[in-house]
Amino acid sequence: MLRILFSPRVLALHLLAIGALVACGLLGRWQLGVFEDSGRPHATRDPAPVAVGDLTRPGRHMTSEAAGRRVTAEGTFDPSRQVLVAERDGGLWLLASLDLGDGTSIPIVRGWVSRADDPAVAVPAGKVTVTGRLQPSEATDSVRRRARQLPQGQVLTVSSAELINVWRGAKLRDGFVVATTQSPPPAVAAKPVNAPPPTEAGGLTWRNLAYAAQWWIFGLFAVFMWWHFVRDILRGRAAEREQEHKPGPEPAAA
Template sequence: MRRPRWIGALVLSLAVAGGFAALGQWQLERAVSTGTVVNSDTETVRPLHEVSQPQQPVLGTEAAQRVEVTGHYVPSGFDILGKRLNDGTSGYWVIGQFAVDSPADTYLAVALGFTTDPALATSTAQGLRSAGSTASETLTGRYLPTEGPVVTDAQKPLIGVTALDGGPLGTTMSVSAFVNQWAEFDASADVYGGYVVSETPTAGTTAIASPMPDQSVQLNWLNIFYAAEWVVFAGFAVYFWYRLVRDAWEREQEEAAEAAGNAPDARVG
């Protein structure tokens, strides 16, 4: 082991082991960082314009944040959605189009309330449309990312239930689909990339369940497994050097024994 070539091999194996250990440390940091809560202050109500901007996607630090925004509802924007779950119960959402005061000409999708009765959902949305109120108010709720549009919403309408515009009833809170349905929305208007679940349900409906996100830290066990693997590889690098040295030593011992056994006896003659 003290021979120069094996000392050099030891330095090389320690360098390899150090690289493996560094990779294990990186995997361990990843396991912790991916399990860290992205937004731990979701329950403090903040102005929507401070949380997100129109025409922008909802980031992880913005999702599930409680927000408030001032503006008014657009009468033609009230409608209903079907196949919505509320604490495990399937039913209908009453939804609306909210025109925010600042920035101007900007709209926001809002989920207003839940009911299991399709007739009640329809009558509530129709009543809100007929009221035609555009009074300014402050909306408070939880800001959530938009849902993707579903093609089957247009292909397989719910039996006996239609949207207020006479088309098939949608099932997803898709902002991209709403901008094509809202009568009061033109090419120059902006829209928020997410929607707000109102904390105060509209009359006749119940509040939509929108609990605070889970704040507990969940470790990524796959990354921890990878980190353990790199530690094993680091140990194997040093063990591999040891086995090479031992094999060389054993080979030399065998060669020396063979040479001693084949040498002529000095006492003969």
């Protein structure tokens, strides 16, 4: 039997079945991966930057469509209105108020520093143009704030409701901008803060899951056909041997 199973003809059948099984398994796994990826959030179209005033209004909540959009803001930083946002990746965010020149201001995350006495903390003077991503105002964590005794000039969240009380007299637009570039650049630049582009929820593509199941079914069918052909070969060989050993008819008596 082993000689039959490893004969050139049957060996080629073995290799063909293994190849078909591996190919169907990999193709099914690929389609399953496409199905899984379709359910994950993915980046949306990233439009060109627009003026921050086009997407925000004082006293109005920023829309969800504006979150993550690239914006530009032109104005001057107020040195008296800068705070440090604590507990940000082991360091601090530099959060300053940018006066837009129309009576309103927008909070700007200028960058990240590891300590409060970093030279980059100094607020740039003069008119600047900031490009960055607009983010919604964070919720105020009053419980954690009461549990922490923060140094003067530090906050835990970038919250418009909290900043109105910290920067008294400022007419703030909702949300804040995470700066990616500033023109002219500051004398000492802080480390940029990562601001991901806007994303949208994915929708599962069930068709790809069906394709994965089909490929795996094809693989099982290949195994069945291999077993079927090998069985027929063994049965045929067994029948041949039985025929060979079958005694012939006895000669007729004279």
